[in-house]
Amino acid sequence: ETGVTQTPRHLVMGMTNKKSLKCEQHLGHNAMYWYKQSAKKPLELMFVYSLEERVENNSVPSRFSPECPNSSHLFLHLHTLQPEDSALYLCASSQGVLANTEAFFGQGTRLTVV
């Protein structure tokens, strides 16, 4: 069982819907991340939270809204998405700065926007 759990595993939503992705880590880490993985593209960093504060937002459209209520939980709120937003959304956590330490990934949420 992974130390990072994401729900739901699969999500189909219309362009006018509002949904949320959830991530929970049981590792006591102090940093959490959202990555987007599209076909034939590298993992793209979306958001970084360190000690529950957002420290990086890589020019992600405002239709994606993250929330980190505590160090164990991370949400990604979705609204008015586009079909090109269909992808695998991965959550990860680490203890300390990611460049110096390993990241633990969840299994991802496969999102399809119709």
Add this chain to the structure above:
Amino acid sequence: QQPVQSPQAVILREGEDAVINCSSSKALYSVHWYRQKHGEAPVFLMILLKGGEQKGHEKISASFNEKKQQSSLYLTASQLSYSGTYFCGTGPGGSQGNLIFGKGTKLSVKP
């Protein structure tokens, strides 16, 4: 800024060796290697840090040439379980220090 991985794909027979390369146009502080199997989460394999420190997997080795801004992952005596997509992530350092990942190398090990 995205590191370049080569080859894009490789097919091996069980027991054969493989090398996966990762290169960057920017100065690097660290190189990470992850493996992702189909439908699963990426799994950490190794970190190589500037200055020579390594942390990682017992059966997989890697090198980090800081001057050339390159890293290579060495898979020896491959097993069926080695199949998957291998990603390198490069870290420029600094207080944020987040990773930029390459497009991945798909490795298939056949019996």
